[in-house]
Amino acid sequence: MTWRPADRRRTARTTARRTAPHRAPHPRTGWAITGTGSYLPSRRVPSSDLARSMGLDPGWIEDRTGIRGRHVAAEEEAASDLAAAAGRRALERAGLTPADLGLIVLGTSTPDELGPATACRVQALLGAAGAAAFDVAAACTGFLFGLQAAVGWLATQRGAAPYALVIGVEVYSRFLDPGDRATAALFGDGAAAAVVGPVTGPYGIGPVTLGSDGTRAGDVLIPAGGSRAPAGPGTLSALGHTIHMDxxxxxxxxxxxxxxxxxxxxxxxxxxxxxLALVVPHQPNPRLVASLAAEAGLEPAQLAIAGRDVGNIGAASLPYALDTAVRTRGIRPGELVLLAGFGAGLTWAHTLITWPPP
Structure with missing residues (x-):
């Protein structure tokens, strides 16, 4: 073997590293969820009332889905209103103000308008003048796609406030065909949010793994209103602006x-x-998701199921279940919390969080 000068330099550096005096490692700095919050519209529609309106037995919806009720936004409430309310609560629990935010990421399938980003509306409502804001369109997986965007931004941004607000929100009630059992029985309105900020030590958000299968985009969608099928008399009469689902x-x-x-x-x-101390899944059908615990190697008590009282609130579903768990069960420092999302697109994602101290 022929030794070159570069080889000798590498050998010298390696020897120096092995023989250098021991230094205590610097504490690892990562990113963690430091506060959660949620908001539901005041009007609640029990599943029994909805079932009767559809000509079904009062227990039909709950028996098949586990959903006892869902909330419906008031006429004057848009997605940005719900999102801002959830964001305020998350900031309050994190001990922050809107001025502390450097970024707002919002996941939704039911924006205020096709443009601009609804996140910009939320920024204005919060008064977070120093925050950049944009939307993520990943349907029910939108919160986790947004979380990945926030963590990536925080890890590379310089000079901005080191806190991001990630929100999931849906106002599905504006996009439902009341006569379609497959959708009207499941969907509701709501918003939930999480503040992401720095944490020191063996805590924080692990890698966020994302996936998509665009060949299945037609499985669940709102087919009209975009550039492929702009709004018109034909799309309105065909109910093309409502959710269609296989x-x-x-x-x-x-x-x-x-x-x-x-x-x-x-x-x-x-x-x-x-x-895993806690598994927080998206829960479009709470009964179905809960029934999969054994196949996933989990005990029922490990699952955070909150969809029974809100239905499928899309991008808000997972963060709402997380916020509910934080407020009711509590999560201890060091506990492992898995977030698992999936939805239209098709899209899916997961991340493992080592929960930080308060």
């Missing part, structure tokens, strides 16, 4: 993807599903 295809997707997300996240972290 219920069987979506159900099969959920049954496959949720156990896979739990397995993939656990394998990547070198742990077992039993080691």
């Amino acid at each position: 219920a069987r295809a979506v159900r099969d997707f959920i049954a496959r993807i949720f156990p896979r997300l739990v397995a993939d996240a656990s394998d990547a972290a070198g742990i077992k599903p039993a080691d």
Whole structure:
């Protein structure tokens, strides 16, 4: 073997590293969720009332989905109003003000308008003048796609406030066909948010793994109102501005993807599903998701199921369940919390959080 000068330099550096006096490692700085909040419109529609309006037995919806009721936005409430209310609560619990924000990321399928970004409306409502703001269109996985965007921004941004607000919000009630059991029985309105900021030590948000399958985009969508099918008399009469869903295809997707997300996240972290203190899934059908616990290697008590009282609130579903768990169950420092999302697109994502101290 021929030794070159570069080889000798590398050998010298390696020897120096091995023999250098021991120094205490610098504490690791990462990014963590430091506050959560949610908002539901005041009007609540019980599933029994909705079932009767559809000519069904009063227990039909709850028996099949586990959903007891959902909330419906008032006529004057838009997605930005719900999102701003949830954001204020998350900031309050994080001990921050809107002036502390450097970024607002909002996930939604039901924006105020096709443009501009609804996140800009939220920025104005909050008075977060120093924050950049944009939307993420990843349907029910939007919160986790937004979380990845926020973490990436925080890790590379220089000079801006080191806090981001990630929000999921939907006003699905404006996009439903009341006669379509497959959708009207499931969807509701609501918003939830999380503040992301710096944390020191072995805590924080792990890698956010994202996935998509655009060949299945037609499984659930609002087909009209965009550039492919602009609004017109034909799209209105065909109810093209309401949610269309292949219920069987979506159900099969959920049954496959949720156990896979739990397995993939656990394998990547070198742990077992039993080691997870809490698993927070998207829950379009709470009964279905809860029924998958055993297949995913989980006990029912490990699942944070909050959709029974709100239905499917899309991009807000997962952060709403997380906020509910924080407020009711509590999450101790060092506990492992898995967030697992999936939705239209098709899209899916997961991240493992080592929960930080308060």
